[in-house]
Amino acid sequence: MIPAQFEYSRPAGVQEAVRALADGGEDAKVLAGGQSLIPMLRMRLAVPSLVVDLGGVSDMRGVRDDGDALVIGSMTTHDQVLHDPMVREHAPLIVQATSTVADRQVRHMGTFGGSLAHADAAGDLPSVAVALDATFEVEGPGGRRTVPADEFFVDYLTSAISPDEVLVSVRVPKLSGWGTHYEKFNRVAQAWALVGVAAAVQRSNGTISDARVALTNMGATPIRARGVEEALIGAPATSDALASAAQRAGEGAEPSSDLSASAEYRTHLATVLTGRAVAAAGGI
Numbered sequence: 092m093i094p095a096q097f098e099y100s101r102p103a104g105v106q107e108a109v110r111a112l113a114d115g116g117e118d119a120k121v122l123a124g125g126q127s128l129i130p131m132l133r134m135r136l137a138v139p140s141l142v143v144d145l146g147g148v149s150d151m152r153g154v155r156d157d158g159d160a161l162v163i164g165s166m167t168t169h170d171q172v173l174h175d176p177m178v179r180e181h182a183p184l185i186v187q188a189t190s191t192v193a194d195r196q197v198r199h200m201g202t203f204g205g206s207l208a209h210a211d212a213a214g215d216l217p218s219v220a221v222a223l224d225a226t227f228e229v230e231g232p233g234g235r236r237t238v239p240a241d242e243f244f245v246d247y248l249t250s251a252i253s254p255d256e257v258l259v260s261v262r263v264p265k266l267s268g269w270g271t272h273y274e275k276f277n278r279v280a281q282a283w284a285l286v287g288v289a290a291a292v293q294r295s296n297g298t299i300s301d302a303r304v305a306l307t308n309m310g311a312t313p314i315r316a317r318g319v320e321e322a323l324i325g326a327p328a329t330s331d332a333l334a335s336a337a338q339r340a341g342e343g344a345e346p347s348s349d350l351s352a353s354a355e356y357r358t359h360l361a362t363v364l365t366g367r368a369v370a371a372a373g374g375i
């Protein structure tokens with residue numbers, strides 16, 4: 092289908108983008124890599140009066156070292172993230188999850204920030220951001236504000252970004268001394284996750300000293316599996332302890348039933364995948 096008519100703006104900087112959004116009012120929409128927005132425009136599921144294309148905002152691209160954290164520009168493509176040496180060294184969980192996103196073509200166009208701003212329950216990066224305790228830098232007419240990951244994802248396809256704001260960058264704490272793993276179950280290669288699990292585990296003297304686990308597609312937003320984390324922290328680093336902790340993966344989750352999987356099946360998957368993800372992250 093052909094999108095409905097809209098005005099088009101291509102700002103060169105963040106403030107210019109924010110001004111364009113303010114001028115466009117509530118019906119203005121930001122365009123990043125277009126991998127989700129363009130199909131929505133074509134199906135007329137989105138009918139904006141103005142599209143603000145961030146493709147010309149060069150200072151929203153790239154990865155910067157900021158001491159104990161990396162700052163990833165929102166417009167950095169999935170492919171650039173995958174090949175960035177700092178992300179590979181300090182945030183391998185992002186690399187593991189990004190390598191499962193779609194195919195090469197989509198990864199060359201789609202952006203790190205676009206995936207997070209889109210807030211799709213089946214998207215792989217939201218649960219990774221939650222597991223890593225990332226923070227989101229958002230700019231609007233009132234200036235810049237910081238939103239923690241556990242407040243960023245509000246509902247299905249809804250983030251904490253207001254219509255007059257742009258996501259500028261994401262700050263990701265460096266995890267040193269942790270093992271990480273992203274485990275995804277999909278029906279065919281390159282498809283969206285039926286369920287995914289992002290895990291980070293720290294071991295010390297045969298026990299699990301710290302653990303973070305977040306689930307993809309087990310609710311309208313990514314779910315932090317607090318019950319699993321509670322069971323893991325202080326437990327011996329053994330398969331039995333992991334299996335028992337993984338049984339709590341469904342706590343607090345509200346998975347949907349659809350043509351691909353029932354809620355019961357998703358809960359079963361979450362348990363199995365959590366066991367695998369934590370074992371791989373902890374080298375157990």
Ligand SMILES: Cc1cc2nc3c(=O)[nH]c(=O)nc-3n(C[C@H](O)[C@H](O)[C@H](O)COP(=O)(O)OP(=O)(O)OC[C@H]3O[C@@H](n4cnc5c(N)ncnc54)[C@H](O)[C@@H]3O)c2cc1C
Pocket residue numbers: 120121122123124125126127128129145165166191192193194197200201202203204205206208209213214215216252256257258259281282283284
């Ligand atoms: C065939 C196919 C398969 C895919 N498979 C997967 C998959 O397996 N896993 C997965 O995680 N993703 C998958 N995706 C989605 C992909 O990751 C996209 O990159 C992502 O959904 C959107 O990123 P984008 O840069 O293209 O954003 P766009 O499509 O341009 O924008 C998406 C939404 O976010 C908003 N937005 C974007 N950037 C900003 C910003 N900086 N500030 C404020 N709002 C913003 C837009 O207004 C829009 O509402 C798939 C996509 C396709 C086409």
